[in-house]
Amino acid sequence: MQVLLDFLRRYNYLFLFLILEIFSILMLVRFNRYQGYVWLTGANEVAASVNGAYTGAVAFTELREVNRSLTDANIRLQQENHALREALADTKYDTTYTHRRVLDELQGYRLIPARVVGNKIRVGADNYLVIDRGSSDGVTAEMGVVSGGGVVGIVYLTGRHHSLVMPVTHSKSSISCSVRGQNYFGYLQWDGSNTRTAYVADVPRYAKAHKGQVIETSGYSSVFPPGIFVGRIHKVSNASDGQSYRLDVVLGNDFASLRDVSVVATPYKSEIDTLRRRAEFIDMNSED
Numbered sequence: 001m002q003v004l005l006d007f008l009r010r011y012n013y014l015f016l017f018l019i020l021e022i023f024s025i026l027m028l029v030r031f032n033r034y035q036g037y038v039w040l041t042g043a044n045e046v047a048a049s050v051n052g053a054y055t056g057a058v059a060f061t062e063l064r065e066v067n068r069s070l071t072d073a074n075i076r077l078q079q080e081n082h083a084l085r086e087a088l089a090d091t092k093y094d095t096t097y098t099h100r101r102v103l104d105e106l107q108g109y110r111l112i113p114a115r116v117v118g119n120k121i122r123v124g125a126d127n128y129l130v131i132d133r134g135s136s137d138g139v140t141a142e143m144g145v146v147s148g149g150g151v152v153g154i155v156y157l158t159g160r161h162h163s164l165v166m167p168v169t170h171s172k173s174s175i176s177c178s179v180r181g182q183n184y185f186g187y188l189q190w191d192g193s194n195t196r197t198a199y200v201a202d203v204p205r206y207a208k209a210h211k212g213q214v215i216e217t218s219g220y221s222s223v224f225p226p227g228i229f230v231g232r233i234h235k236v237s238n239a240s241d242g243q244s245y246r247l248d249v250v251l252g253n254d255f256a257s258l259r260d261v262s263v264v265a266t267p268y269k270s271e272i273d274t275l276r277r278r279a280e281f282i283d284m285n286s287e288d
Contacts, residue, residue, distance in 0.1 A: 106146070109225065110265040112137055114145075117162070121169060121255040124192045129153065129165040129255075133263060139163050142223060142273075144264040150229035150252035151175065151188075151217060152261050163263075168230075169195050169255055176221050177230055179247075180214035182207060188215070188230060188249070195255050197234065203245040209236050215249050222266055222273060 114137075118130025133139050135158045145152040145165050153167035154175075166173055169190050177200050178185040184207035186200040200215060213233045219226025235248040 106225065106228070106262075106264065109267065110138075112139060112263040112265060114139075114163075114261050114263055116258050116261060119255070119258065121167070121195050121258075123195060126171050127167055127169045127195075127255070128156070129167055129258070129261075131163050131165055131261060131263070132161070134159045134161045134163050136160050138265060139263050144223040144228075144266070145261050146224075146228060146264060147253055147258060147261045149254070149258075150231065151224065152253060152255075152258065154223055155263065165261075167255055168198055168251065175224070175230075176218045177215050178218040178226075179203075179207065179209050179233070180216050180227075182209075184209075185218040185220060186244075186247070196251055198231070198249050198251055200247040200249060201239060201244070203239075203247055205244055207245060209233060209245060209247055211235065215247065224264065225266070 112133055114131040114133040116129050117132045118128075121127045121129075129145075129152070131139075131145070139155060139158050141155050141158055143155045145155060145167075151168060153165045153170070153173060155163050156166040157164040168175060168188055171190060171192060173188070173190055175188045176185055177188045184204050186203040188198050188200050190198045203209060211233050215230040215233060217224040217226055217228040217230065229252050231249040231251040233247050234250045237246050237248070238244075239246045
């Protein structure tokens, strides 16, 4: 306390000067409108400058955060793009071997050679292909279509001389597939994000799947025989249900440049389809 009193006693003239100065300014502003206006205007300008500087500092800080987030996202996209390019390079490298293996797996099946004459493959669309073979050539709906790169899709509609094919790059496409060398299977589907990739859903969590493994047809349908190349695993992640894996797959075919294909005439498809229809008919009657 004594120190404070000594300080005030030492600088009493300075404090008196400041008090008189403040009092004079207040009297001047109060009783002189012009001076009051000038003082208020100046005070507002100072306040605006301070507020502008503060707002600019906040905006700069937020901009740095946004820029950092965009940079991180860009790095992740570059890494994913690099990994996808590597996977595509591996797939292209295997083209000759894949073509030969596809033909080996299809021995004993009648293949109807065809050429793609209509191709409008694009991202985010329900894509279709048109081939130059139809019912007069023995093509029927629900036949499988393959190429040297592996599975292409399934015949959707047939005319006399042309057919419409639903490729695997269609939102309603669902083909039973498995990891080569394993008995676990799931369904190949397409989310519309990239015409070179698809994914296999519902793969059990105890399945041993990793990047680079081959995805092929499982044979659990009358459309494709087992062992037909589909693509290679690009990424393994948890499915949305948390109970299974999702396998992102780089497809063996480049659908944008696809030309020569073959329609697979499965020997016993009609017999299998007839048995299934009979089973469905029996089930319906048993419920009644």
